[in-house]
Structure formats: structure tokens, C-alpha cells
Amino acid sequence: MHGPAGTDSHWRDGPWQKAGQRLTAHRPAAAGLTLLAALMLAVAAGLVAGGGPLGAALAAGHQSLTFALLAGLGGAVLGLLWAVIAVALGERAERAVMAPAAALTGLPLALALPLAAGLLGPERGLAPMAVATALIAAPAVAVIARDELRALLRREFLSAAQAAGIANGRRLRRHILPNAVLPLAAAAWTALPRALMAESLASLLGLGLPEGVSGWGTAVGAAARAGDAVALAGPALLLALTLWALHGVGDGMRMAFSATATTGGSR
Template sequence: MAGARTPAGRAWQRFCSHRLALASLVLLGLLAALALAGPWIAQWRGIDPTLTDLLARFEPPSARYWLGTDDVGRDVFQRLLDGGRISLLVAVVAALLSALIGALVGVLAGFIGGRLDSILMRLTDSVIALPLLPLLIVLAAVDVRKLGVSESVAQSDLLSLYRIIIIVALTGWTTVARLVRAETLSLKARDFVRAATALGASPLRLMLRHILPNAASPIVVATTLSVGNIVLFESVLSFLGLGVQPPHASWGNMLTGAQELIWNAPLLALWPGLLIFIAVIAFNFVGDGLQDALDPRAERR
């Protein structure tokens, strides 16, 4: 097949040979599709997941309520879809922003070198040395109104979502930065970069057209692996009451709401916990598969 003779085709074949990674990718695609289709599914079922009904508290799974209802009568299945949409959105967007920041820091440090390299790498080491989870908890608890944010923005329902994305992005870029720096140091000594330099290519063009595209493999792998960790961070913060705030659902704050009901209604904690576990494991398997598929040494096997 012609497509299999291209590097991308061979990488896809290697990825497909990693059965756990392929199954995880299909599973994540299914989760994402269901989460995105949540509003249409709710409309089709005639259910409002934000509507409370105290007369329907703790309903068991049925044709009406597929996974039952929670302590205030909301449909658990629809809230899981809404929570998945927010949890996965936070994880993916924060991972992409972290990768962007890390790639920028890494390519500048590796390509320019000298004092800038020393400054950026010491900054990276400083961020790595920080205890991440306590730092996230402290930053998530900061009153943004004292930072000059207007009252209307501070009272926004989605402020906690944006804050988590920004906090994780500003603290989670270090792995990508170190990987991209190492790759840049290797690539800038290669013949094709030297040839482009001799032809008069500017430093910006060298970084954007010749170095970053060839450093894409470690960036993609590190970003994919970080998504699972960010799902956990968001869940922990929401579980501690510092993440996504009700009435918006996330898997983490659904666990928070279920912790006092664990003996009376254990399924309320089981479903969001199970989805967090599945999502984190699936992202890790996909990352492992991408690492094997994009490994340049695999071309010589």
C-alpha cells in the first residue's frame, strides 16, 4: 500500500500493532463523542441534567434513569456526560497550552543557548522543584478579586474552569521544555539545519520550519501522557472543592458530592471514579503507543 510506505503510514501501522493503545484510542473517542453529544442525548431523552427533583432522589437504574439519580434527583448518566465534557476539555486544553509554552521555552533555550539557556533551564528546574499539588491547591484558592479582576468576572460560573486551565498550563510545561531543548541541541547540529543556515534562513525560520516540526514526536508523546495527569489534578482539585464549582458538573465534583453518601449510595461514587480511572489509563496507553510508533529507531527494525 502506498500510504504504508510514507513515514506517517509506517507510524500508524506501528501504532495499530499496539492493541492496547488502539483500543484506548477508540475508547477515548467514544467517551469524547458521548460527552460532546450530551446536550442532544438529554434533549432526545427529555431530561434536564441540572433540574432537581426531590421526589426522585436515589432512584435505581431504570428505562427513565439509565444510571439512576443522585441525592437531589438529577440524572446521573447525563451528569456524567456533562462532567466528562468539562473534565476532558480542561485536560486537553491545559495539556496543549503546556505543550505550547514548553516547546517555546525548549526551542529558545536549545537554539540560542548561552545565558538565555541557563536562565530558562534554571527557571524550569525551579518549577520542577515546586510541590505541584500543594501549589495547585494554593493557587486555586486565591481570591482573584484581590488581583484586580472585576466582580462580574470573579462571580462567573466558569471562572474556576478557566483558572484550572491557566494554573496547570503555567506549571505543567517543564517536561516538554526539557525534551524540546534536548531535541533542538541535536537537530541544530544536523546537516539540513546547517544547509538552511548557509542559505540565509533566519533563526525564526530555522526554529519554526526545521527544528520544531522534527521535534514533534516527543512533544506529541509528552502532551498525550500529560492529559491523564491533568484529569487527575482536576479531579483532585474539584474533590477538594477548589476546582469546577456546581452547578457545573465534573467527574471530580461528582465524587465530592458522593463522598458523604458512600455507604447509602455507593454507585454515585463508583461511576465518576470509574470514568476517571478509565480515562487516565487510556491516555497513558495511547501515549505509550505513540512513543513506540514515533520512535525513529523503529524505522530500522
């Protein structure tokens, strides 16, 4: 029997099980998870085996995925903090805090990374590029996370808990945090494909990863300029598959949360 809302069992029973089932039942998400796992294994194997166009493409994938993961995590953390602070300040201050994020999401921020790379010059390092990529990914995460938090705070069970006189700390620990984890994770996930796309586009133009660090975008750009279709096919296909998988998993996470919310995730 599932524990009631506001108990520790909320973290492992009921809505969490349903969310996991709905995520794996979502075909694009399930396929994306499988593909991402296969890509991780292939990249690891390629680093060991090496050699040939496929080995070079997999080695480039290691650089791109590592950079996207680090920059994406940075963007996710910045975006989540942006949203949480905005919501915590109240509705009036929230509008002012979130206005820049909303405005930035309407701009082609991926083009900002080549600009940043150009300003940093040929001696640019990985750390400044990762910071710039994180800043590019953060606004979209902030907007999505703010919307999810606002939707959560309007839920009836929180109004009932407040009316019952439950202390703020207990309400946060037992009601808000367990229900916020999944939607915020879905919001944070969006930073990963954004970071990978921004880095790949910049590297394609020769303004991405520093010299000596070759990612998928770098490999595609070099192969295109050399007119080498064989060398181009591997990294281009792997990049496309990875972006598709990341988006598929992200869509599945959002659908799983929506399903959980409509089935009484915090009874």
C-alpha cells in the same frame, strides 16, 4: 518510492507512514485511541439523553474533558515555547532558562491548583483556573520538548546539511520542522493527562472548577461525602479510564518517534 529527506514528501511518506503504523501497532496506544473515541461519543450521547447516575457522570465528563483540553492546550503551547526559546538561545543560556522547568517537574504541582483556587476564593472563574492549570502542565512539556529538540539537533543529517552550506531558513523548513513535529506533539500530549489530573484532584477537594460547574472530581467528592457508592462508581471509573487512555496514547507516540528516529527518519 519515498522522496528523499528535505523534500515536501517527507511530511507524508516514509517515516510518517512508519510512525503511524507503529503507533497503531502499539496495543496500549491503539486501545487508548479507541477508548477515547468511545468516551467522546458516550459523553455526547449522555448530554443528549441525560438522567440517572450514568447520565450525570457523562455530563460531568463533558465539563472535565473540555476544561482539560483547553488548559492542556495552553500548557502545551507554553511548554513548547519555553523549550524552543531555550534551545534557540544556545547551550549556556539554555541551562539557565530550563533550570526552573527541571526543578518544577520534581514537585507535586497538582497540589498547586487547590492552593491557587483557595487564593482566588469562591468567586473564582474558569479562566484563572485554566491559566493556573496550564502553568502546572507547562514545565514537564518544556523538559521533554527540550530533550527531543536537542536529540534532533545532534542528528547526522543536520550536521551534513550545515556542512553543505544549506541556508538556515531552508534547513529549518526542510529538515528541522518535519522531523520535530512528531516528537514535539508527543511532548505536548503529556499536558492533557496532567491538566485532567490536576483539575480532578482540586475538584475532589472542593477547590477546582467554580461553583455550578461539576466535573468528574467534583462528582466523586460529592458522592464520597454523601456515602453514595452508585453515584461514585460512574465518574471514578470514567476518570480512571480516561487517564489510562491518555497515558497509553502518549507512550505510543513516544515509541513511534523513537522507532522513526532509529530507522533513518531523515535520509
